[in-house]
Amino acid sequence: MHNLLTDIAGVRVGHADDAALASGVTAILFDRPAVASMDVRGGGPGTRESALLDPVNTVDGIDGIALAGGSAFGLEAGGGVQAWLAEQGRGFKIRDALIPIVPGAICFDLLNGGDKQWGRFAPYRELGYAAAAAAGERFALGSVGAGLGATTANFKGGVGSASAMTPDGVRVAALAVVNAIGSVTVGDGPWFWAAPFEVDGEFGGRGLPDHFTPDMLALRIKGGPAATAIENTTLAVVVTDAILSKAQAQRLAIMAQTGFARAIYPVHAPLDGDIVFAAATGEKPVDPLVGLTELGMVAGNVIARAIARGVHEAAALPFPGALPAWRDRFG
Template sequence: MNARLPASDAGSITRVAGIEVGHFTDTRRPTGCTVVMAREGAVGGVDVRGAAPGTRETDLLNPCNLVEKVHAIMLAGGSAWGLEAATGAVRWLEERGVGFDVAVGRLPIVPAAVLFDLLVGDMRIRPDAAAGYAACAAASTADPAEGNIGAGTGAAVGKIFGMQRAMKGGVGTASITVGGVTVGALIACNALGDVVDPDTAQVIAGARTEDGLRLRDTRRALLRGELPQPLLAGTNTTIGVVATDAVITKVQAHRLAVAAHDGLARSINPVHTMSDGDTLFTLGTGLSGKHPGMLVLATMAAEATAIATARAVRAAQALTTSDGLHLPCAADLA
């Protein structure tokens, strides 16, 4: 159920030292979860820009709060139900002695965010603790698969003019290395808006015309006065993780998450809407022993995020559900 582009084209988040990724894809309906793991601990940050987020443990990432390092980030489908996948990750990590020392044991810190994929197949099937546990068991430092996999399995993009005119979203990843420091991103793209090429600004995937054969270009359609369909808040959302091996503080991790949203804004239009819960986490492993400065790191974070978002739809494959919903992929309309 997944597509894969050569990782050499754009790298991947696992090129960041200390980062592992694992997917779980449910075979009963298109949904799943993806874990980005830093089992030795990584300085964490988060920035939530969408108006309808579904998250767990984001308050502790506030720079003024106590815990500095986290051990994994869970991304999942299933809307709020999917947050349960993080419980499985906590259990998997605890069994391996990974976590924050609380004197009587080790407590794994696993923030999470979810996207809404309940319109694709039987909504009663969604990621749970067992799914999160399985994603951790599958984690490795290999370049992760992209497309219809993990948290992106049931993702769709371009839903402003109705789900019947949407296209398939997915998971994408990319990385950039400058001066011996690497920044990588992994994005699960389930955007309300269109996905555009960050270099050319051309629409790659999104809302289709009435005949379903061409891209509608949502931005221009809205500016022409075409009316969107009534939208249920929170039925979309792009979520992801940006990781670096630079040495960063918790305040700087937060600023990198803020900067990474610039990458979303370059690759999704419209973005950060009232019907999206767009959330990006950051992880800093510090294993390069270097800090090139926040201007460079922020530029790298935005770039990796933009590329990973575009790859999420370019790697996706068309999907038809048992109830007749058809979501073509970018390659179908290229």
């Protein structure tokens, strides 16, 4: 295992981004259609094909997930991923028609210093195609893909990933794009809120402070008192090789949101658009009660770790006034 989302067999991840734009796309592809659902906790989400992930609706399997910057413009990334999958003959078959199923979500990065004057059409469809074409088993973390332009209250955000295995051998892994209104670190120090769940020093091994001061627990949000809605979102995808129904996948997504609360302070605000997609590749059976509960517990842990890694691995944008990266300040 490489501590990546692709530790789940049959899952591939690709990035495409533009340094001048300071934005990009991350594509998650499934070699076979995966059962999937989602849970939304933030007050300002931006999504594509979210309705079909409701357990009461018909389509069970998805072919990919598109995550993008660009706010609502970035929703076009799903069309690019869809186009690449269609060229591979992938999709939901209706007689002679084939329709790749690609839900997606976006985060706001339009004010990060990049050049967003793209003319008539935004570049996200082409970036989505390129991200899908680049998908593989190994992929970069930090300031790449959909996380290139991401920020938090005090440090540069980015793409993070983590994986784990239950005692019964069921794998769970997560990928997060961290663009939160809140902070992923405690106060002005090097400590990550997710420190109790860290594995093998994956985000610096700094632990937690000896005690929490009022300043550490004070409200720290991106933009301060001038903060506005829809500028902030953390996106996460959690995938397991368990056999789950669509309703069980939704329960997994709901439980996995716990990881946001373990890693971001504050979280699930009216100023966020926080979303978790949950997908299952259907390899290993799990008990529908205790087994699913354990799976959700572990999913929350890997999401917390992925969020911390997204900030730990990020690099600052090369623009005046850009937020520092965690590594710039703490090595």
